[in-house]
Amino acid sequence: MIKAAYEKYLLPKLLDTCCSTKPVNYQRKKIVPYARGTILEIGIGSGLNIPFYQKSNIQKIIGLDPSEELCEMAKKCAKKNKIDVNFLINSAEEINLPSNSIDTVLLTYTLCTIPEPLDALDEIKRVLKSDGNILFCEHGTAPDLNVQKWQNRINPLWGKLFGGCNINRDIPNLILESGLKINKLDQMYLPSTPKIVGYNYWGNASL
Ligand SMILES: C[S@@+](CC[C@H](N)C(=O)[O-])C[C@H]1O[C@@H](n2cnc3c(N)ncnc32)[C@H](O)[C@@H]1O
Numbered sequence: 001m002i003k004a005a006y007e008k009y010l011l012p013k014l015l016d017t018c019c020s021t022k023p024v025n026y027q028r029k030k031i032v033p034y035a036r037g038t039i040l041e042i043g044i045g046s047g048l049n050i051p052f053y054q055k056s057n058i059q060k061i062i063g064l065d066p067s068e069e070l071c072e073m074a075k076k077c078a079k080k081n082k083i084d085v086n087f088l089i090n091s092a093e094e095i096n097l098p099s100n101s102i103d104t105v106l107l108t109y110t111l112c113t114i115p116e117p118l119d120a121l122d123e124i125k126r127v128l129k130s131d132g133n134i135l136f137c138e139h140g141t142a143p144d145l146n147v148q149k150w151q152n153r154i155n156p157l158w159g160k161l162f163g164g165c166n167i168n169r170d171i172p173n174l175i176l177e178s179g180l181k182i183n184k185l186d187q188m189y190l191p192s193t194p195k196i197v198g199y200n201y202w203g204n205a206s207l
Helices: 003-018 023-033 068-080 119-126 144-161 173-179
Strands: 039-040 058-064 087-088 100-108 128-138 180-187 199-206
Touching: 003 068, 003 119, 023 100, 023 199, 039 119, 058 068, 058 199, 068 087, 100 119, 119 173, 128 173, 173 180, 173 199
Parallel strands: 039 058, 039 100, 058 087, 100 128
Antiparallel strands: 128 199, 180 199
16 A cells, blocks of 8 residues: 555656756757657656657657556646647557557667566567667666676665666667667766666667
8 A cells, every 4th residue: 555655646756856857858858859750659757758859850749658647747748848649558568559650669768667678679669660760768787897786786676666667777688689770879877877877878779
């Protein structure tokens, strides 16, 4: 009961705050404006990417997230920014959309949390058009062994506090393991961010 109340009332606000720091928003600016056509945002959360969309590039945005509370927050953000978003309260492991229907899949700070990321990537492959693009920005395993050691130690507790978030996933390998092609990959520690959660991978991938 306490867990349910935490997840309903506290966690959405906590995620919204942790995911809206200046360095994280700077990362959003690097990839979100490239989303075009029919866009599927996986794990839209509280809608923190919404202000960074380039309106003239958008045909339609579908925002998927299993959390009703976060979708409610995203709805308010969409309204404030005068952007239409169609919400799908759904998990990425089973996307309720037709195959070959999406031009851009946007994934920011979500592959860390999806319980079965390879199943989700399979679904992303199914719904993506053959010439579609996947834009991603995720945090994950750091290159330094000492940081990795702490990531692995803290991960079980971290997941309990932050809605199942994993701080030690090897994001590029997950994407490659799914059979997707990475066309561009950048990586670095975000400034002013603890190293265990601050190593970011961003770029784009395709079928
Ligand atoms: C750390 S938040 C990031 C939210 C947002 N993408 C952002 O950049 O601010 C992780 C998000 O993943 C969502 N999530 C959790 N499990 C999921 C699943 N199985 N499929 C899709 N999204 C999921 C959570 O509800 C949450 O909105």
